[in-house]
Amino acid sequence: MSLQTTAVPNFTSTRNACKLCSPLGACLVLRGIEGCIPLIHGSQGCSTYIRRYGISHFREPIDIASSNFVESTAIFGGKDNLFTALDNVSRSYKPAAIGVTSTCLSETIGEDVPMYLRQYEIDRAKGLRNNGGQNPAIFYASTPSYRGTHMDGFHEAVFAAVSKLVDGEKITRTESKGRINLVSGFISAEDLRELQTILGSFTTDYTLLPDYSESLDGPSWETYQKLPQGGTKPEDIKKMGEAAGTVYFGIAPGHDAGKWLEETWGVPLFRQDLPIGIENCDPFYKTLSKLSGKEIPEIWNRQRGRLIDAYIDGHKYVNSKRAIIYGEEDFVASLASFLDEIGIVPVIAATGADSQGFKKRIQGVLRNTRQEVQIADDADFVTILEMAKDLRPDFIMGHSKGLFLSRELGIPLVRCGFPIHDRIGGQRILHLGYKGTLNLFDLVCNAIMEAKQDQHDKGYTYI
Amino acid sequence: MSLQTTAVPNFTSTRNACKLCSPLGACLVLRGIEGCIPLIHGSQGCSTYIRRYGISHFREPIDIASSNFVESTAIFGGKDNLFTALDNVSRSYKPAAIGVTSTCLSETIGEDVPMYLRQYEIDRAKGLRNNGGQNPAIFYASTPSYRGTHMDGFHEAVFAAVSKLVDGEKITRTESKGRINLVSGFISAEDLRELQTILGSFTTDYTLLPDYSESLDGPSWETYQKLPQGGTKPEDIKKMGEAAGTVYFGIAPGHDAGKWLEETWGVPLFRQDLPIGIENCDPFYKTLSKLSGKEIPEIWNRQRGRLIDAYIDGHKYVNSKRAIIYGEEDFVASLASFLDEIGIVPVIAATGADSQGFKKRIQGVLRNTRQEVQIADDADFVTILEMAKDLRPDFIMGHSKGLFLSRELGIPLVRCGFPIHDRIGGQRILHLGYKGTLNLFDLVCNAIMEAKQDQHDKGYTYI
């Protein structure tokens, strides 16, 4: 049976969704803060599903606590469960912080979690809680699954951590020359390591948030670590108010830590798309140079040159090829820009998010194409497949859920983004910076070449 | 038509060779020395073929001069041609060095190139040559195509450069604490960059020879460079006699620069296989630590840990799988060790080189397998295919010439080594060190997973 059904326009239902739910995004951010444990306020299934999903991509332990609602909790409210959960997590993990996220369940029954947490903190201060003497910081992100996608949860959790931890006096900008905030968006662990290297080449004073490069892609351990090492240090988050500027990759659909830092603490905000492709990378390195007051180190010039060289070497393979891209809005916008600059037409650019600005955003980054491009927000995979039928795409770029698109259309899928659960090393894919772009460029070229080679019989081994 | 013909044992002829010719290897080394131009003494076809072949892998300009024999040269000798060529190359490129390699043609007619070169240098010193005042150093490597493979030429050229340039007084070992020589074997440009990073983390005083990381994988240029930047500096080669030790990857079939440095200059030799796999990497980092007197930097521990973690995550995909590997003796030995340690049986390990020690060498690195392994030197691809028929291999690992094996056997080819001319980025494949090993591990896992996934219909997207 083929999934290519007769098109029924404007579907109400979502068929093979192209988005995940909000608490998942929040949990990833929380796992990227040192010593922080996520706690989902809702049914234990949420925690189990989200752990299961994250684990299938990262192949690492992902501990996420839950307040374990049962039917009576759903009826009578979850405060006691939440308090018990906070106690147990505090005692057993001795965490530096607990990030609480809501669910559709707790939001539907109207739980006032901020109020609960204030009360918990008061009780705790009074010594009324059985918390083993542990007093982790507690952030709260409101992340009902029925509002937005995992990216809403992601940005919301960033905001929760920043707005909770940043303190201190407002400072004058000149004092802070050199300190850089980077809000990294939803990227791979390898991307985070590359960002560390890039940032480190400009300054040692930076806050990269979140940073799950070690906590979700760590080494094997000789002895088990209950809370994996790594993550943005809470004390570095605290310092974000003092920075010379915040580079913020992507757009926060709800609360925006970048804007908040600018408005509340006067930290200038430099928002840009994820640095994939020359057009998105050049401004990034330039901003870092500006904020740090340091010239762009030679290594990035060399990488940039090698990338251009590859663009030129490979342009004959990619030029005029047609791609389908999908995924998070921020990711798709960056991919679209990258593909456009190497001469590929993203004939479909789709996101599962319900986003009014998406179409204009994508159109804005397509500087070169002369062809029509289908841009769809609130899209699901069945819709994408239906759209793709007459567009003769050459390949697909996105996460593992595109496999069935790839099979139905008979074209290769270049796996990137999240989730990647049918290959190993998804967390180690480098997408960002000149080097990451080169990696994606090689993957795209080689997927196209392989498809071409596979169509030929003998006599076709140089391409 | 299938190439799977009836097996005829002990073929005299070579059918789809698994080796390249000696001058090619020499030319690659010479392109990895700063300011050095290779000059092939023979027919212009050799230079053209070798350039063409190198270019198809590296996708960079590869200038190789020739003494352009015609029929009369073959009869009356090539001295005049060689002298003219040396003059023209000296004048036009102003090189720091010219590396002369022989060919089957010049060797067959018995050209005494060393004698010619002595005479040329005398003439040049007397001002008798039309060399535009340029006096590049001249090395000579004897590389007849009928003796050995491209690896003979490779190691021969390393020896030629080292033995020509190293001078100075013998020194006592204690004085040289910290300086490291690394003879890198035939590896990718990305490997060389990784080795620079690794060496640089231990000491700034090292000689990495050859180093074509920039000269054969450079950035795009705003203005054309006749002699690409990069390469081992001749002055660093000169200092190789002063080092605390020479790490030499692989085995030189003929002249051995490592041995020569040890015997002539007292530089201790640390020979080991290419650092692919834990078993080959650990000794490398340890030797560097020992020679530099510096502890192993934390970054390598983290990479090692991440590699082990991946081994464990991926062992279920690779364990007991069966591979065919082929290529240069040094490369195959390292791959065999790597595959063995991750539980893969290299059911065929083959090299085109005629090497008595090959079988024992491979057996030596297979520490874990309980199964029989076919080890073949002097092998060609048709023979490998015939051997493979009943061995149920799961995948193939090696350069692009294995494509037809892959097609005949219906199993994936994991491209690595040289030449890779049916994909882009062959020069950027990282094979070495913990990070390179992780890269190969991911490639192997994913090739196996992809093949498995392709065999299944729907319902099989997590693996």
Place this chain on the structure above:
Amino acid sequence: MAEVYELPDTAEFKAEILERYPPKLAKKRAKQIIINKIENDDDVPEILANTRTIPGIITMRGCAYAGCKGVVLGPTRDILQITHGPIGCGFYSWLTRRNQTKPTTESDVNYMTYAMSTDLQEEEIIFGGEKKLRAAIDEAVALFHPRAIGIFATCPVGLIGDDVHAVARAMEEKYPDINIFGFSCEGYKGVSQSAGHHVANNKVFTDVVGLNDTFSKPGKFKFNILGEYNIGGDAFEIERIVADCGLSLHSTFSGNSTYDEFSSAHTVDLNVVMCHRSINYLAEMMEKKYGIPWFKVNFVGAEATSKSLRKIAQFYEDADLLKKTEEVIERELVEVEKVRLDVKSRCEGKTAVLYVGGSRAHHYQELLREIGITILSAGYEFAHRDDYEGRKVMPSIIVDADSRNIEELKVEADAVRYKPRLSEEKKASMEADGFAFSDYNGLMTEMPESSLVIDDCNHYELEELLDRYHPDLVCAGIKEKYVVQKRGIPMKQLHSYDYMGPFAGYKGAINFYKEIDRLLNCSAFKFTKAPWDESPELSATYAFN
């Protein structure tokens, strides 16, 4: 069975575990961590099971929705399934289990790759989502016109006043040729996915089974397998073997299943039960309503498979069938024994722990024992007391509030279709001869003396156990996988089989032996310590107090 392996210091271990819990929690967990002891052949200590997980303690359990949609209905290819709720649950349950299915013809439908959700938005949470659900059903009908549609409720559905059953009835009126039914499997129902199994099987029983008296398959000895979910193709292997014996497998609940098979499942002679936990009530209800006897089988393990085949053959009392069954067993065991003995030579004496589901932690002990591996500890994620102690304790199980939320169906003999397959006398005489019906002796009677039985084992307990007893192998789920492997211990997923398999039947046994051999003899683990690393960091340890 029940070899004695003196797991040392279990009492001390248990005490230490409990010591670090707060008193109330310690008291509860004390009843869920049991040191096994078998008396009088099948008397075992009482265990507390099917009870709430403590908030903030990281459990291995899932929710009712996961049990209903993911586990039970998931493997059915031609019932179109619609998740009613926000997008998360529908996405996470989209092909996450490695259920395989084999449509018999090219035109057979297969909705397993299709994940349909009403994707509720804030607006519907406020104003109600039934309209959207009806629209989704309209769309599903327009697209596929399926035989049947199942609607699965997620957490907020009941709370916002949506009635999936009312919608199902209304839409059935609109589309009279389509069987439409809803599942009240909100995630907070019950204490684990077990609740979801129950919701699922109840609905399949009331709304599907018994509707079709005509659909049939060729063959003489017709039976159903209940509680076999075709993970890794297990059902295919079982189908292969029973067919070779001359049996006719009518319907598998629910591996590789179809709507026709479900709706005509009441026409067979016999039900055999694989996973007691998830489905024993369905067997009971079918016996009551249709007169089909049932007994427990186990196709995991070569010996268990042979035993199960023989029992089925005995049930039919047919000489040919008995003969063919013996032939199949003899034929299959040749290769099984060859591999088993080879693998055993390398695995003998190794130790394992299993924390899985509601029957696999029991079944897989068979396979492990066959290659000489000793079980140190085992437990279920979501089982009830009877799964540990055997069905004889069922009358004494106290039904608590959480269980009461799951409807207990009142079943009576069907006026038309009730037909006892065995007379009372016949059944009694067979039982007198030692032929057990409606049987299950539970996990503990087959566990080694003094081994640890832990219900709803959590991360803390698992980690302590690993640190104390260093088992050579852990069998659990993906959430535990990397916790275990990070400490250098091989781990086998027994929910998804690590997307390998089959592990059931004879070929499955061979696969499993080899897989365990590979795991236990994998060299990757030996590299954990760098040769220059002499002072490993000390690990943090849990402390609840």
Place this chain on the structure above:
Amino acid sequence: MAEVYELPDTAEFKAEILERYPPKLAKKRAKQIIINKIENDDDVPEILANTRTIPGIITMRGCAYAGCKGVVLGPTRDILQITHGPIGCGFYSWLTRRNQTKPTTESDVNYMTYAMSTDLQEEEIIFGGEKKLRAAIDEAVALFHPRAIGIFATCPVGLIGDDVHAVARAMEEKYPDINIFGFSCEGYKGVSQSAGHHVANNKVFTDVVGLNDTFSKPGKFKFNILGEYNIGGDAFEIERIVADCGLSLHSTFSGNSTYDEFSSAHTVDLNVVMCHRSINYLAEMMEKKYGIPWFKVNFVGAEATSKSLRKIAQFYEDADLLKKTEEVIERELVEVEKVRLDVKSRCEGKTAVLYVGGSRAHHYQELLREIGITILSAGYEFAHRDDYEGRKVMPSIIVDADSRNIEELKVEADAVRYKPRLSEEKKASMEADGFAFSDYNGLMTEMPESSLVIDDCNHYELEELLDRYHPDLVCAGIKEKYVVQKRGIPMKQLHSYDYMGPFAGYKGAINFYKEIDRLLNCSAFKFTKAPWDESPELSATYAFN
């Protein structure tokens, strides 16, 4: 043709180039770098060609072996080819060109992926390699029993005294049903691969053509195409078009060719020549020996293709054929024109230089002109004076020592098979009507006035040219590709087509237009300069003095 494009300062450019050479070299190159000038329609300046390359100057040329084995015999699928020599040459010529071939049935042999070599070792260099060659032939026969075997000599073969022809004769006696022949194509023969083409075609003429009088293909108007090597499937496209016109293409030398087609090639009515350089002598010899007339055609470029089709149709003087030909042309030009005009709108006014082979530097000017691109400079790698100046200069070409080394065959009319296809009178009358036979006017007559024609252009000259004139496009080979692209100029390989194609015929023209459009409008080049980079390094420049 011959539009005037005043390439500025060519004389100054030439003077500067030569200035930096040593005097002897400058004198020679002065005769090879020509500023084009066309008088009396087809009088062009004399150029020095087919002369030795100077040692140490990096040439684009290959060797005789490459021309013989790689270019001419390479595309033939059923002549088993053995390289006699050390391993390098055999390896490098293994499927390096993108020759395509289409076996007509599953059982048809195709040896193109098979690279057989005697892999000579030091021992054979000392003691002779004939024994090993004989063994290789035995093996080839045992493996495949091919119709024909070709032996290709590499550099050392003649020098060590091996006689490939003697071995071929001896082995032919051993295997009387196999046609075995050797090629003396040692790499140092001649001054370029042109020598190899000659060696190859001579041997095919003496040892293959004329052996088979019976093999034939259906159709009325039989002809051969000479000098078409099926790069990128060019021959397939030509086959498609001529078949549509109603012509019967018998044999292509040597794209997509077979032994049967070669050996019966003497049975056709007409030879048409694509690559004049590599094969004009074969056309001449076939005319002398078998009476087959020939003329030059060109299927590269839409206009050239139409012209060539019309000329062939005219040759046959058949009304139906003429009509069908016009229909085909009309039909094909619809799409061609659509794409051409679109592409031209973006490419008009751009400039190109071409240094390729022995005819492509000429043919591809047609295609480039069709989309409005002006040729600044062109030249051949391995052509002779007639390829530049036209066949009328052939009598005046002085045969030097290097050319004399390549056997010039003495050909006489075949006693049995000579059959003039046209009477002397008929031919004369057609020629009087302007129908040219045995014609080729050369590259220079069609180049723009004052453009630069450079024979055996080397890297130094190419780079200077690029720096001076900044063409928008370079067409050459892979060795030049990255030299050109490193400076940010798009480069099209015309030896291998960058493994694209076809570029011949109508569909090929469309492909080529689009490809050039892509190249010239590729955005990658614009990034060369980083936005923060304000002081690029100065480049080194060549200096010969």
